Amino acid sequence: MKVSLNWLKDYVNLDGISTAEIVSRLTMSGLEVEDVIDQNEIYKDFIVGYVEEKNKHPNADRLSVCKVSNGKESFQVICGAPNVDAGQKVVFAPIGAVIPAGSFQIKKAKIRGIESYGMICAEDELKLSDDHTGIIVLDDKLEAGTPITDALGLNDVIIDIAITPNRPDALSHLGVARDLAALFDKEFKKPEISIDESGEDVKKIASIEIDDTVNCPRYSSRVVTGVSVKESPEWLKQRLVNIGLRPINNVVDITNFVMYECGQPIHAFDLDRLSGKKIIVKSTNGNTNFVTLDSKERELLPGTLMICDAEKDVAIAGVMGGENSEIYDDTKNILIESAYFNPSSIRKTAKYLQLSTDASYRFERGTDPDNTMFAANRVAQLIAEIAGGKVAKGSIDVYPNRIDEIKLTLRISRVNKLLGYDVSKPDAVNILQKLGMAVDESSDDNLLVTVPTFRPDIEREVDLIEEIARISGYDNIPSIPKISITLETKIDETSFTDKVRETANALGLFEMINNPLQSEELAMLTGSAIKLANPQSMDMAFLRTSLLTGALNAVARNLNKGEKNLALFEIGNVFYFNEGKSKISGFDDYSEKQHLVILLTGKKIDREWYAPVEHYDFYDLKGIIKSFLSKFSLDNFLNDSYYVKSNTIYEYYSRKIFNDAVIGEGGKVNKDVLNKFDIEQDVFCFEFDVDSLKNIPEPERMFAETLKFPKIVRDFAFIFDNSIANESVESYIKMKSSKLLKSVRLFDLFESKELGTDKKSMAYQLEYFDENRTLTEDEVEKDFKNLIKLVSKEFNAQLRGN
Amino acid sequence: MLSSKIEETSKEFSKDILSVKNAEELEKLRIKYLSRNGILPALFDEFKSVPKEEKPAAGKALNLLRNEITQKYNELKDKLSAESKRSSSKVDLTLPGKKYPVGSKHILTQTLDEIKSIFKGMGFSVFEGPELESDYYNFEALNFPPDHPARDMQDTYFVSDDFLLRTHTSPVQIRIMEKMKPPVRAIMPGRVYRNEAISARSYCMFHQVEGLYVDTDVTFAELKGTLVSFAHQFYGKELKYRFRPSFFPFTEPSAEMDITCFICEGKGCKICKDSGWLEILGCGMVDPNVFDSVNYDSEKFTGYAFGMGIERIAMLKYGITDIRIFFDNDFRFLKQF
């Protein structure tokens, strides 16, 4: 919210305090200043210029070549605005001036071949508004050469404050001034109101009735008759323009002024357009449509709080007025609405209508129920002063549902307990009083504090402690340089995934982080995906059911950038509906699991001087998975199963199984899937359910005595049919050998013409040893010979080389 | 039929190439398949007479075959020449070393690791919680009443009326306090989501680290001490800091911590929006309403909580100006760190 320093000074004396200090104290008390515009500074180079001549630019249809005088000399200036004309007084930026919007400096320039010595400005360029329809045309009476700060009264400092949702009281100049008074220990002055009630008795010309007293606890009103709607006086327009509002007419401007002065949104009705001269506040039941004053027809939620007259709806309470009762140029009699509405009712309506107005913004955060009459009086006073007319005698104030001030007890000792430093009782009392609270300090340690209704955020003792800390300054709270370590057992739930990442790194894999929000097509590919109720786009409307699809997306993007050789991994959560569920109303309806994906594609070794090119293949993936699992001592606990037939994802694949449950699956991604990503090279991928891996009890790791007796090693090679799988040979050997055989390892494999079609050679190394003795050649030879015989027979294989 | 010939050639070539053991045999292979009178040019000749409607399919198959043969031929050629080089007796120590790739953690993980190790050193445990959360844990238990404007501070992705993608890591505070009694001292890293338009400055998700310490006699002064120590360890001893009052529904009093902008050293620049300060985290004393929702006695126990965004910290630290680069997973970016 923008506030004007000049305006604030009406309510608090800030003489002798620099702008920088004001800004710093505001920020350091929780009213964070986002921007400061010191008009004297930013407009210092701008002056009133007189357009002496305007000619067409010879080389550009839309440009004019003007002669602009500063009162002493004339400058040639190129101007692109359609409304520029000779004889106008304009805002002239001479060479050297810095345009506030975009902070660029005016230099001598050549525009389409003609030189230009300055610029004629539009409102947006001066940051006065967003308007760029044309240049600003000033009052004829202004003298050329006058500084613009004087000519337009731009001698204010505008402070833009980010108001947090707990501080509705600070959404006004009075509210900010109250904080400043507390911060600088100054007096806070509310404007005094005197009304000349020269009109008729208000009870005779209008009446108000509240039907829904829950959502409208209070409705205060004044009536002013015989006004003339016209342009506002300069000072009023100035105030509004400076804080970014557009002046409309005196009545509307006054309602805006009072809202920005005291935080109470005001609505002005044309009394003559209110049927029965009557206001009824009630909630709709059933479907209703309503045309708001921006001429839009809106469909209302049943139960919307409405302002009605004897026959019809005239405003959506607290949000926006209706077209049928707004102020016209010929409006004479005005009913001023100054009400307190239930914040959550207004918020519901504004949310539903997606219509956030200055009024709804304040009502939904909580206005001050005790301020409604003050605000109505203030409006009545200003209308009488500025727009003429007579204020009707008396006011209408319907207040069926009193909202009382609350009383809180503050223990001074509790301040220390929470903040860790001592605040003196007099300091605490002074701060609370400056913030508008009544404090009874008769008890020793306790203060009895009455909280005014303009601070709905203060409900408990702790809220008072915050106020004291905030105003005295968080800098006063010490930063203690030591902490106590408590001795409870420390837990790190991320230690497993830390180790997963480190192992993956050691295996040469790089970590990705992909967006879990995906298109339906991708998310549904690997599971029963959960849809977002309010997605940004259809590309990001579903939660991923696997990490594979996101990884393939990353591969596709990399391929487009020429990065074709990738070794990647990701750890992240996936989400899917549980069996038989299709919507989420409880934690049992879906699963969220942590997964790991490992992906290889392209070349493992690119062109190198020492080695031929080698592409990643299934065995790289398999080897990486094995090494990975061995780091967790899990490789011996998991069973493998292999599938050479395509499934929906893989052309061929293997699975890791623990206790009959599949906890990992991967292989060569099939062409149909790759086509969805326009990937034309082979991709190998394996995905684990990390949560399941985590849950496998890690075997106790014990030191194993290193071998003291020699090993005996034997090799053999057989020619097999191509259909014989290594796995079956290995397990057969293990099964048939003596206990002395400790390992079997395939070390050579090839096909060749000499072997014949559909034949292959597989060579195995066999290791024999015993932990307790030296083996004899004989016992090994016996087992080895036996194995040769058995393997030859079992697989119809032919021993090679012997 | 051309297509069956292509298939046969492919099979034959696969067999032939297996028996190539030296340069001489390789040359024979080249002559058989790739030379002017080889099999491949002959197939291309035959392609010219294929009926028009079969041409696209046949052409594609033929090109695939040619690519396969030339690629495998070239690879084998490289391999054989590498072998011959290796057997050369001259040692050239200036040849490049062989490649042993070592992977890396994502830069966000590395940043989190650094944060984690500092807080673990100060006696914090590390906990995680789900990303798909209930409205209760994400908002209600954290003192965001329904229909409260504070909910507007965080644009939320919903999956149903009561379930959503968590907008902050704070729900994990509730989950661990439900599980254990004080003292509780933990950090809670994790991924959070915001329904915001994607741009250089904001993404639909990012990462946070949440911190919580509850015990008897925990004070704001201790919160300051802990976070100042963190900032000194993470950003360097010299930096200046300040704590500014702010608002979060689940802490009271609430604060934001700023450090001197290390880009301009406090003079004011684009990154710090000319303020000379960089906001690095939000914090405060745990609100009594939060204690109420986990049945902690708010008279007996006090506590503090804090939260910081990892992307923001990494962007500042490494001079990254576009948040989207973290999630693009460009291999060149991943390899940089």
Ligand SMILES: [Zn+2]
């Ligand atoms: Zn800076």
